[in-house]
Amino acid sequence: EEVYTLHDVPELAKAINNMNIRGSGAIGICGVYGILLAALKSNGKKGKILEAASLLKSTRPTAVNLMKTIDEMVSVAEGSSEDILEKVEQKAVDILKRQLQFEYDLGAHGAELINDGDTIMTHCHSGALGGSGFGGRALSVIRTAFEQGKKIHVYTCETRPYLQGARITAYELKKFGIPHTLITDGMSGYFMNQGYIQKVVVGSDRVAGNGDLANKIGTYNHALAAKANGIPFYTATSSHTIDFLTKSGKDIEVEMRNGDEVVYLNGTRIAPEGTHALYPSFDITPNELITGIITEVGVIQSPYDKNLKKLANYNSVTI
Ligand code: RUB
Structure with missing residues (x-):
């Protein structure tokens, strides 16, 4: 199996755009963790989360999961930096669990x-x-x-x-x-x-x-x-x-x-x-x-x- 180590959101966006990561479910989950990554790297700055959201959404236009999961993540990024970090991490875990349940x-x-x-x-x-x-x-x-x-x-x-x-x-x-x-x-x-x-x-x-x-x-x-x-x-x-x-x-x-x-x-x-x-x-x-x-x-x-x-x-x- 190929393993990619991605260090930041631009690298993730490139991996999605170049089809190193592909398939609607997978890129949807990558959108989720891309937003979490942006939150962690910026220590919970809303501006950086919005920047990451717009970059990730621009990668592939047809699969709708990517757009929806990113919107869901952004919607919880409110409050202090600590609040944002906590809520964004919890949401990421919830979305991943939900997707697994959908699949079962x-x-x-x-x-x-x-x-x-x-x-x-x-x-x-x-x-x-x-x-x-x-x-x-x-x-x-x-x-x-x-x-x-x-x-x-x-x-x-x-x-x-x-x-x-x-x-x-x-x-x-x-x-x-x-x-x-x-x-x-x-x-x-x-x-x-x-x-x-x-x-x-x-x-x-x-x-x-x-x-x-x-x-x-x-x-x-x-x-x-x-x-x-x-x-x-x-x-x-x-x-x-x-x-x-x-x-x-x-x-x-x-x-x-x-x-x-x-x-x-x-x-x-x-x-x-x-x-x-x-x-x-x-x-x-x-x-x-x-x-x-x-x-x-x-x-x-x-x-x-x-x-x-x-x-x-x-x-x-x-x-
Ligand atoms: C892959 C493709 C898949 C769907 C569904 O396209 O069309 O059939 O994404 O996949 P690409 P899943 O390789 O261009 O992303 O059920 O895994 O979401």
């Missing part, structure tokens, strides 16, 4: 959807190194089903250009002893159509109030293939990732990363000089392609604009 709870709800003998496809990485460590969100569902004794198999889908499905999800599945097979982004339609896959479970970077889903680029293609082949397509998320201020997927900012990340692989140029590349880091899957949204309070189904509202006041999420 949504894992239990999601596992009910998995049958003995299922092969489940997941995309990119929504796993244990993300979130607070039990399972990320998609892997929480998979891991819980596996630990219940269901004989499952996972197709982990690699994602260009960072290859997280191979490099991180496969690593974690191996660590948990879960049987798995690695495929690449373009293969999902074939395997679904040939009857290899019974369920698709992906993570989420943001769910809009109407149920539209922002997740790693390629998710939309999988959802289309799943619909065409009658395969249930789920996203595993939590109330914290549902953004009621975002009405639909059209309102979600999709992070456009540097095309050079596509053109270079491990520092070697793999396309001709002069070839230009594009890299939208996420895509939007419209709600009608989503069979269910797995959350810590249960599996939410269509009509999402009505049914998701039940979660609106949950855990200080505001409309």
Whole structure:
């Protein structure tokens, strides 16, 4: 496992921006501890906390957990420096515990959807190194089903250009002893159509109030293939990732990363000089392609604009 030692908030912001730390749950928790770090380094100065908040929020625009956890941290930074230090530290611990609880709870709800003998496809990485460590969100569902004794198999889908499905999800599945097979982004339609896959479970970077889903680029293609082949397509998320201020997927900012990340692989140029590349880091899957949204309070189904509202006041999420 790679270990990074980060000494200050600018280093943390760079690590998030450069995708050394990635996945919505993980960067949300890094936002929390980034604010705590700013508080500790400045001995509880509100100005430094606000500065850190705005730097960290500017790193990646699509995943909403980062914005929400930072706002939660900033909201308790009131009073004397001693008060601020104490409250910010307590809040950090509370948020981490809450996220872990979400992962256990949504894992239990999601596992009910998995049958003995299922092969489940997941995309990119929504796993244990993300979130607070039990399972990320998609892997929480998979891991819980596996630990219940269901004989499952996972197709982990690699994602260009960072290859997280191979490099991180496969690593974690191996660590948990879960049987798995690695495929690449373009293969999902074939395997679904040939009857290899019974369920698709992906993570989420943001769910809009109407149920539209922002997740790693390629998710939309999988959802289309799943619909065409009658395969249930789920996203595993939590109330914290549902953004009621975002009405639909059209309102979600999709992070456009540097095309050079596509053109270079491990520092070697793999396309001709002069070839230009594009890299939208996420895509939007419209709600009608989503069979269910797995959350810590249960599996939410269509009509999402009505049914998701039940979660609106949950855990200080505001409309
Ligand atoms: C990773 C990605 C993941 C979600 C959910 O994107 O899209 O599916 O973040 O992960 P990136 P989790 O690598 O660009 O950050 O369930 O761990 O929050």
